[in-house]
Amino acid sequence: MAETTTHVAEPTRRDFLFIATGAAAAVGGATLVWPFIQSLAPDAATVAAGAPVEVDLGPIAEGQIVKVFWRGKLIFVRHRTAEEIKAAQDVNVATLRDPQPDSARVKPDHAQWLIVYGNCTHLGCVPLGQQGEYHGWFCPCHGSVFDTSGRVRGGPAPINLPIPPYTFTSDTKIVIGQEATA
């Protein structure tokens, strides 16, 4: 290009037009890509279907684990027994891989209810309830062990089973997907 313009130190009108055209094309290209990328994100129907869900805790017997889905993700609702709560509380938190006291994993005054995501934090398998060394969960895929607080106690899982956002609307009802507003 340079050969076609006169060799002057100052940028010419042509240089300006050249750069301006290139910039416009780059911005235009990026703008065009945007809707295509954005279309890959969860769509409106999926987002709408991802609204909070209500779970009635009434029928869940002590010691029982119920599987519910929110946003296509498996969630365990566990009605813990007194021993299970005690076992979860009587742990030296400092020895854990992902240190978290049991009290930080349940809602105040609702220690019998443990609500955790049901996919192993390793590669997403579904751990089996009431199994493993700590009678919490045991993942059959790669051997991760979780205690009755859903905390990782062995195997390849890097972190505890995460807690979904939820809130108690009454003593026997929770809404998953909605944090309590103060």
Next chain:
Amino acid sequence: MSQHATTYVPKSAFGKWFESRLPIASLVHSSFIAFPVPRNLTYFWTFGAILVFMLVAQIVTGVFLAMYYTPNAAMAFQSVEHIMRDVNYGWLLRYLHANGASMFFVAVYIHIFRNFYYGSYKAPREVLYILGVIIFLLMMATAFMGYVLPWGQMSFWGATVITNLFSAIPVVGETIVSFLWGGYSVGNPTLNRFFSLHFLLPFMIFGVVILHVWALHVPGQNNPTGIPIKSGKDAVPFTPYATIKDIFAVVVFMLFFGYWVFYMPNYLGHADNYIPANPAVTPSHIVPEWYFLPFYAILRAIPDKLGGVIAMFSAIAVWFLMPWLDTSKVRSTAYRPLYKQFFWVFVAVCVLLGWLGSKPAEGWYVVVSQIATAYYFIHFLVILPVLGFVERPLPLPNSILESVMGVQKGGAGMPAGANAEPQSKG
């Protein structure tokens, strides 16, 4: 390679008229008829043709399967059973396509290890080789997404495990995964986009294959000696020599393919994939298809999630560097006595990794996986560069002809001219 013995001259008036407008006939003639091929090629050099055949076979069976398949999470499993039970010869189309994927990988692994053994990746064939690695990556993506489509238990959980790999990326990992899923978990949008991409990618592979073949025709084929064609006596014309040999090899490969399709069509699959996808229950043992097992073993060998993902992708990324990691001036391992031993150790380690990938990640399997993974990378990053300096290669033959016929002493033992310019015969 540009001095072909024969050049294409159209004979008919139409041929001349067409040639001056689109010289495709002369392109085919110079690339696939008169093209000089080393006279010492073994059957290991027929796998390129076998792979082209497999790509076409997968596209043809795939296009027909797509006419009967329904990419919807509620109907996909049913539609595959519909193909198996109701569609005329649907069972054959599906078994050809499913086993065809495995056959494709059998052929590509032989093709890749032939390239490793004979140093085909070295100058001047680096770009040719890198295009091949890109094809392999596209094949892996295509095969993975294809396996998700029947929407059985292995489909669903395989998709969950593999897409979750991307969640290991710091900061943006979770966002990337939700963009892959089109939702908050693997679901109907995931299946839809995987079907779309599974249809698209083979045609992208086809495009890269054209570049791969183009890049092959610039320096010409490597051969078991690794030394280039020096005279016409080193070569034979592509047609009929390579053409017929390739067709014969493809037919033999079809017998092998047919054995799987007709006698053990489900052997390479997983029984769990005949159970419809259920997000509440995981199969007791999630294993990928056999062709991904070595990489799966590397993923699980690293006790850290992100580290495992990085190691797995590096296992292929390191292939891109191979032309520069290998410092030896000699291409063919036939003349590299030390490297020959390391090559077979490397093959054994890859097979071992594959076997480990099929085993549960516990106990001593993990330790052996870690040792094998370490050796895998040492092979590329230490052994390959160092051997080039310390190894004393065997003397190379003076020409391809000499390697085949022995050193010629005054033409004894062969009538004069019988061996001359074979590409100009017929």
